[in-house]
Amino acid sequence: MNLLTLSRSIREKKMSPVEAVQQTLQRIEKENPVCNAYITVCAEEAMAAAVQAEQEIMAGNNRGPLHGVPVAVKDLIFTKGIRTTMGSKVYERFVPDRDATVVRKLKQAGAIVIGKTNTHEFAYGPIGDRSHFGPTRNPYNPEKITGGSSGGSAAAVAAHLAAAALGTDTGGSIRIPSAACGIVGMKPTFGLVSKAGVFDLAYTLDHVGPMTKTVKDNAVLLNVLAGYDEADPHSLPQVREDYTRFIGEGVRGIVIGVPEVYYRHVDKEVEAAVRRAIDVYRSLGAEVREVEVRGFAALSEAQRITIQAEAYAVHERTVAEHGADLDPEVLERLLASREVPGYRYVQVQHRRKQLTRQFNEVFDDVDALLTPTIPILQTDINQREVAIGAYTEGVRQALLRLTAPTNFTGNPCLSVPCGFSDSGLPIGFQLIGKHGDEARLYQIGHAYEQAVS
Incomplete structure (x- = not known):
């Protein structure tokens, strides 16, 4: 069940938070040994929080759409009293004495932390198979990678082991596993979501963002996460906004740019799926243009x-x-x-401001760019080279190739599922927008999602 569907069931008292958590814990017990999405399952803490949420809701005190909803948290994000390992033996017994700002916001919104999800050690890898606690395995084929480093969060959502999850993204680590596991993932504008209480990988590249089953779920979760935080030196001063506000408006008149440089050395099945998504946008009334992105290399x-x-x-x-x-x-x-x-x-x-400004010139003419999220299909666990036609590339380099540049520029990017390979593996496309344009990306992503659902 996706976040908003579960939220509606709880609000209408068709399901209680206690029942939601119990059912989620039962699924985790059954499925986690296969996909290894969780490092730590917070069964006792989650049940206590569910009882409290149920009491509040029964008393008429509903905190909003996340109240009573089980959410998974990447094990790079501090959780008070719950071990946070960074996927490493070095920290396997580390228990923070504080919550990260994003966890505090989740709890204030009534969400229930159901567990801590697996990550490539220290989040330093886009593959997801180098954790002290073992590789995360793709729910669609356990011999295949989830992508990383937020692979556990992606697998948890894809396997229905959480209604939503938090991930981090330094070179693609939300978007890569979202595409590989068939879910929606947003890397917001740099500084939009606080990184306070999140273990650093790269100070000026790290982003925290939502991972969900649907585009609207994602926007709702970002509504909770976004906001200025004085504890994060990179946090942006901002006016509060509703990231769902354009959802449902359609895309007639929207201009989508297709940058050729993002379509080089792309698996033929991936490109075909993404091209079909472009055709859907044309059918919905969007204008699609071939564009040049300057300074990609x-x-x-x-x-x-x-x-x-x-x-x-x-x-x-x-x-x-x-x-x-x-x-x-x-x-x-x-x-x-x-x-x-x-x-x-x-x-x-x-050169950072110059390169960022140069990249963003394309948005003078288009509302968003549409690219593959990753240029390859999911590789086998422990595989380190991949053939793309006659072109051979390292798996790590291939996975990062289309996502990493916007960690440097800080532009928001949304990965949206767009079908499956012949072997049944998920494929995703990436929407890239100008800084602060998350709501527009959600509008565009939702229009596609509705058209093909």
Whole structure:
């Protein structure tokens, strides 16, 4: 059951929060051994919160659409009194003494934290199969990856083990697993959602965002998460807005840009599915234009340099003191990150506003860009190279190729499911908008979702 459908059932007293949590816990007990979505299941805490929510709702005190709804939280996000491992042996017994701002907002809205979801160790990987607690497995085929690093959150939502989830995204880590698991994922504008109480991967690239079954669910969850937070130095001062406000308006007159650079070296089944989605938009009255995005290669390189320099800054002490406890592949990536010269980092930060402005010139002519979210189908767990026609690429590089640039620019991006491969694996497309245009992306995404449902 999706978030808003469950919320309506609770509001109309067709289902109680206690029943919702009990049913979710039963599904987790049955399905989690297969997909390994959860590292920690908060059964006792969730039941206590469900009882409280039920009492409040019965007394007429309904806090809104999340009240009594089970939500999963990526195990990179601090939860008071509940262990938060970062997917690492180093932190397998770490229990925070505070909630992250986003968790506090969830609780204030009446949501129930059902558990902490699996993540690629330290979130430093888009594949999702390098966690101290084992790989997350795709609900559509457990031999395949979920994508990462928020793979556990994506698997939990896709397998109906939570009504919604929180993820983080530094190079694509919400959007990649959302596409790979057939759900909706939003990387909001940088600074829109507080990162306070979220374990850092890269200070100026990290984003927190919602992962849900439907576009409207996603907008409703972002309504709760967004807002200025003085505890986050990157938080944006902002006027409160309703991200659902354009949903249902359709897309007649909307201009969608299709940038050729995002369609190079794309699996033929992925491209065919995304092209069919473009045709749906044409049929709905949107104008579709081929466009050029300037500086794509420079943005990709700038994001790579930034994540490497900042990730090693975060983990320098961990590598020195606990290197033997890290996954060998994650350690290798951190050690490679150490080799980025300081002057290269300074150079790309100096060019950041220019590169971001150059990328955003395309929005003078279009309302959104439409691209594949990931250029490949889900690979096997532990697979590290993939063939795209005659082109061979590292799996990590392929997964990040179409998502990482907008972590550097901070633009909002929404991944929307758009069908399945011949082998039954989900495919998704990505909508990219100008800064602060989440509501417009939801409008465009919802129109497609309704047209094909």
